[in-house]
Amino acid sequence: MKILKFGGTSVGQPSRMHQVANIITSQKGPKIIVLSALSGTTNSLVKIGEDLSAGKPDDASREIETLYHHYVKFQNELVQKENSKAKAQYVINENFSFIRSQLKIEFSENNTKELLARGELISTKLFSIYLEETGYKNILLPALEFMAIDDNDEPDMEFIQAGLKNLLKIHEGNELFITQGYICLNSEQKIDNLKRGGSDYTASLIGAAINADLVQIWTDIDGMHNNDPRVVEKTKPVAELSFDEASELAYFGAKILHPSSILPAKQYNVPVQLKNTMDPEAYGTMISSKEKSKEIKAIAAKNGITAIKIKSTRMLLAYGFLSNVFKIFEKYKTPIDMITTSEVAVSLTIDDDSKLSEIVGDLKALGAVTVDKDQSIICMVGNDVVEEKGIIEKIFDALREIPIRMISYGGSKYNVSVLIESQNKKDALIALNKGLFDL
Ligand code: ASP
Ligand code: MG
Numbered sequence: 001m002k003i004l005k006f007g008g009t010s011v012g013q014p015s016r017m018h019q020v021a022n023i024i025t026s027q028k029g030p031k032i033i034v035l036s037a038l039s040g041t042t043n044s045l046v047k048i049g050e051d052l053s054a055g056k057p058d059d060a061s062r063e064i065e066t067l068y069h070h071y072v073k074f075q076n077e078l079v080q081k082e083n084s085k086a087k088a089q090y091v092i093n094e095n096f097s098f099i100r101s102q103l104k105i106e107f108s109e110n111n112t113k114e115l116l117a118r119g120e121l122i123s124t125k126l127f128s129i130y131l132e133e134t135g136y137k138n139i140l141l142p143a144l145e146f147m148a149i150d151d152n153d154e155p156d157m158e159f160i161q162a163g164l165k166n167l168l169k170i171h172e173g174n175e176l177f178i179t180q181g182y183i184c185l186n187s188e189q190k191i192d193n194l195k196r197g198g199s200d201y202t203a204s205l206i207g208a209a210i211n212a213d214l215v216q217i218w219t220d221i222d223g224m225h226n227n228d229p230r231v232v233e234k235t236k237p238v239a240e241l242s243f244d245e246a247s248e249l250a251y252f253g254a255k256i257l258h259p260s261s262i263l264p265a266k267q268y269n270v271p272v273q274l275k276n277t278m279d280p281e282a283y284g285t286m287i288s289s290k291e292k293s294k295e296i297k298a299i300a301a302k303n304g305i306t307a308i309k310i311k312s313t314r315m316l317l318a319y320g321f322l323s324n325v326f327k328i329f330e331k332y333k334t335p336i337d338m339i340t341t342s343e344v345a346v347s348l349t350i351d352d353d354s355k356l357s358e359i360v361g362d363l364k365a366l367g368a369v370t371v372d373k374d375q376s377i378i379c380m381v382g383n384d385v386v387e388e389k390g391i392i393e394k395i396f397d398a399l400r401e402i403p404i405r406m407i408s409y410g411g412s413k414y415n416v417s418v419l420i421e422s423q424n425k426k427d428a429l430i431a432l433n434k435g436l437f438d439l
Contacts (some may be wrong), residue, residue: 002027005034005214007179009216010277012039012168013075016241021131023280030175032141032206035127036182036199037119038074041067045119048099051111057103060426064103068096072265075126078407084133091125114191117144120180120199128178137301138176141167147184149192155264160210168209168210179190179206195274200258204272208264215272217257222276223285224256226298227433233425234439238285238297244299245381246272246287248415252300252379262287296382296391296416296436305337305420306353306374307405308360311345312367320344321366328362338377338408338417347406349377349419374424376403378429379415380436386413398435402428 002014004024012018023034036042042066051060095118102111112238131138145265146157146163171177179201186192194201200217207215221229223237224246241249243266250259258276265272271288307416315321323345329336332355345367350356356371362368386409395416406419420428433439 001208002031002110003028003203003207003212003335004218004223005199006033006036006218006277007010007199008036009036009220010126014074016277017078017127017130019277021134032177032179034179034199034203035120035123037070037123040224041119045116045161049115050108052102057129064099077181078126078130079133079291081133083106084129086131088126089124090266095122097155110190113193116193117183117191120183121386124178124180138178138191139175140169140173141179143180143183143202144185145357149184149186151187155205157197157209159198160205164206164209183314192298196432200261204265208268208366211268212270215270215345216382216409217272218275218277219256220276220278220290221256222282224298226437228301232429232433234433237276240290240292241285241297242286242383243287243289244414245383248379248381249300252377253302294384294388296380296385298381299429299432300375300379303423305349305351305354305377307347307372307375309345309347309370310363313344314367315344324366325420328359332359338406339420340406340408349375373403374422375419376425377417377419379417381415383414385416386410395434398431399428
């Protein structure tokens with residue numbers, strides 16, 4: 001079994017959906033198709049939820065009607081036959097009567113989640129109707145019958161495995177299944193979701209749960225690139241990545257893949273291939289357990305980083321100092337990304353600064369605290385880069401004009417990171433592209 005996931009832009013226009021159908025039907029063997037909502041829909045539903053929570057029903061209503069008309073137009077171009085049009089319009093009416101009904105009730109957080117689920121519920125049904133019209137029998141697997149998270153918002157793997165097994169057994173002999181990305185049930189059996197961009201996660205969880213041969217994530221770029229294509233002009237796709245390399249890149253800013261989605265694939269050893277809907281022939285990126293060449297494969301950057309330095313002579317030759325520092329971060333549930341120490345000071349970085357003033361307040365009891373905002377982590381990833389001679393030299397040669405605030409080297413064998421001011425990020429990425437990839 002293969003899992004093929006298509007994101008919002010891949011299904012965002014009728015012509016794109018037609019192309020998705022071509023891609024799917026040209027691949028042999030049984031498969032489960034995971035779809036996102038049409039591009040723009042989830043944002044629009046978020047907006048509707050916000051308007052309703054803020055007591056602005058008129059604004060919500062206007063947004064709802066705009067979205068409704070978008071769907072009516074969409075279905076008219078998507079399908080041709082009268083009975084398909086009637087079915088598609090029925091799906092739209094059904095979902096929009098639910099959405100409109102939210103205008104009349106007291107609105108809560110649970111309602112928001114039910115609202116958000118509509119995007120994927122509509123896109124999958126419309127796609128199923130289109131496939132049927134073109135003669136491809138397909139089965140809709142309702143994600144709300146098998147995708148679930150537990151009290152800690154972590155996937156409930158046993159439930160997912162059992163649910164999928166059961167559904168696939170009921171429909172034994174079928175080869176083409178469609179399901180919703182992103183949406184799930186929570187431990188209270190209420191509709192929930194896997195957070196924004198979560199359809200990738202759905203696909204890898206399904207792949208892991210049924211031990212699929214391959215998970216393909218179809219987006220609008222030809223794989224993970226060696227550098228950020230939004231910042232650097234010349235970048236190229238990386239053909240092979242290991243799970244560790246890919247998760248590092250996804251976490252440190254490569255927007256192409258939801259960072260959590262690597263973990264289940266790695267645990268169950270299911271390869272994940274990133275593919276481009278606009279250029280299906282392009283190889284893309286294959287992420288698997290294979291670890292190959294020792295070189296820097298790619299660079300990713302993460303903005304909005306805050307660096308905190310705690311300086312204290314009490315740290316000199318003392319034990320327990322770092323542990324006291326860490327306790328404060330633990331108390332405010334704030335993860336630390338990078339860390340460096342000297343004999344009398346420790347510098348570390350955080351991404352989530354929502355508790356910064358409380359943290360700094362507590363840290364002052366341990367020493368002098370300095371905070372630097374607007375920093376970026378530049379993360380360079382590749383297997384064994386830390387053991388490979390000459391790589392560090394190349395990195396620092398490329399960055400010779402850029403002031404570096406922190407360096408992290410040796411923490412893992414496949415990552416070297418530096419912290420710089422965000423205003424220097426573009427120059428740093430361009431310099432590294434030249435120095436490391438000759439691009
Ligand atoms: N539709 C959801 C979102 O826009 C999930 C996804 O596209 O992956 O975040
Ligand atoms: Mg996405």
